[in-house]
Amino acid sequence: xxxxxxxxxxxxxxxxxxxxxxxxxxxxxxxxxxxxxxxxxxxxxxxxxxxxxxxxxxxxxxxxxxxxxxxxxxxxxxxxxxxxxxxxxxxxxxxxxxxxxxxxxxxxxxxxxxxxxxxxxxxxxxxxxxxxxxxxxxxxxxxxxxxxxxxxxxxxxxxxxxxxxxxxxxxxxxxxxxxxxxxxxxxxxxxxxxxxxxxxxxxxxxxxxxxxxxxxxxxxxxxxxxxxxxxxxxxxxxxxxxxxxxxxxxxxxxxxxxxxxxxxxxxxxxxxxxxxxxxxxxxxxxxxxxxxxxxxxxxxxxxxxxxxxxxxxxxxxxxxxxxxxxxxxxxxxxxxxxxxxxxxxxxxxxxxxxxxxxxxxxxxxxxxxxxx
Ligand code: CP3
Numbered sequence: 001x002x003x004x005x006x007x008x009x010x011x012x013x014x015x016x017x018x019x020x021x022x023x024x025x026x027x028x029x030x031x032x033x034x035x036x037x038x039x040x041x042x043x044x045x046x047x048x049x050x051x052x053x054x055x056x057x058x059x060x061x062x063x064x065x066x067x068x069x070x071x072x073x074x075x076x077x078x079x080x081x082x083x084x085x086x087x088x089x090x091x092x093x094x095x096x097x098x099x100x101x102x103x104x105x106x107x108x109x110x111x112x113x114x115x116x117x118x119x120x121x122x123x124x125x126x127x128x129x130x131x132x133x134x135x136x137x138x139x140x141x142x143x144x145x146x147x148x149x150x151x152x153x154x155x156x157x158x159x160x161x162x163x164x165x166x167x168x169x170x171x172x173x174x175x176x177x178x179x180x181x182x183x184x185x186x187x188x189x190x191x192x193x194x195x196x197x198x199x200x201x202x203x204x205x206x207x208x209x210x211x212x213x214x215x216x217x218x219x220x221x222x223x224x225x226x227x228x229x230x231x232x233x234x235x236x237x238x239x240x241x242x243x244x245x246x247x248x249x250x251x252x253x254x255x256x257x258x259x260x261x262x263x264x265x266x267x268x269x270x271x272x273x274x275x276x277x278x279x280x281x282x283x284x285x286x287x288x289x290x291x292x293x294x295x296x297x298x299x300x301x302x303x304x305x306x307x308x309x310x311x312x313x314x315x316x317x318x319x320x321x322x323x324x325x326x327x328x329x330x331x332x333x334x335x336x337x338x339x340x341x342x343x344x345x346x347x348x349x350x351x352x353x354x355x356x357x358x359x360x361x362x363x364x365x366x367x368x369x370x371x372x
Pocket of ligand 1: 030031032033034035036045050077078079080081082083095100101148164211213251344345
């Protein structure tokens with residue numbers, strides 16, 4: 001357990017949490033590093049449904065550890081899904097073949113919202129805590145264990161639409177036609193996610209990450225008004241309650257979060273220690289925005305996951321270019337560190353050997369770590 005009630009998270013802690021006792025190591029892990037591109041995952045997955053796998057601590061721990069057996073990674077991310085907590089709120093979750101996730105009934109009215117439960121997270125989602133504790137007991141020393149959740153907006157879109165969406169029509173109808181209901185849903189998700197993330201740290205998570213994959217779909221003005229304040233409150237509350245470093249990922253929106261400038265903190269409360277940047281934003285640009293906003297944070301990212309399709313030399317060159325930009329930003333004092341990662345999750349067609357080349361290049365070209 002690491003609940004120290006401190007309101008200040010040291011940046012060295014980010015390094016420690018990612019297995020960086022020694023300053024010369026450049027931290028690297030990959031979003032969706034466990035999953036369908038690994039034959040050992042597919043072998044296990046062929047025996048059970050995805051949701052069943054998430055609910056089984058033994059199997060979830062096994063899948064969490066699979067990529068660390070293959071690759072020299074610095075962190076494990078617990079195997080689960082951002083939609084799992086929706087089941088505790090009372091929705092039924094299935095992953096139909098080729099359809100992606102489906103949540104029923106969708107939440108599109110005040111009545112449907114009233115039927116949601118405010119769950120006792122430890123009772124309903126204790127299997128995630130058990131998976132974390134089991135993983136932690138098996139994790140080699142020096143490797144960090146990352147817990148995660150989806151951000152209220154991103155999880156909310158699935159709950160409102162009843163699944164994946166391109167245009168987010170039902171979500172935007174709620175934002176524009178019933179903003180009070182939308183705000184109530186965001187607050188419920190904030191409260192449940194706070195309990196859920198604190199539970200994960202109690203169970204052994206060394207660091208936390210919040211995924212806001214669809215945040216970039218809102219206009220910057222709507223995002224700043226309706227979504228960021230509740231998200232920032234969630235992040236700051238969890239950070240203060242647990243004392244572990246917190247990473248925020250805003251898909252297609254990492255620059256807008258920085259364009260909020262000083263408001264990227266909330267009432268002087270720090271919301272995140274690391275900002276995970278997608279590949280559409282230059283790392284050097286994100287670093288300049290960090291400095292302008294007066295933030296004291298590290299950046300994570302931002303290899304295009306599709307770059308891993310390329311031949312070995314191209315993969316290695318893409319990695320070097322990110323390392324060079326990150327090191328320059330660290331040397332210039334713009335950011336406090338860098339964690340190598342993809343700009344969004346690894347894809348099912350990713351060749352596992354390409355992940356190996358990328359990590360090898362981080363170890364070679366990044367041999368002295370992000371800061372000299
Ligand atoms: O990163 C990891 O290795 C940890 C596990 C993890 C999964 N999902 C496993 C998963 C994490 C961190 C997530 C997060 C997640 N889930 C996000 C946010 C990050 C992102 O990628 O944008 C989102 C939006 C989801 C929702 C979700 N889960 C969708 C839309 C889908 C279906 C599409 C797809 O990629 O399959 C999932 C399913 C899912 N989550 C799988 C895995 C390994 C595939 C399930 C299978 O085995 O069939």
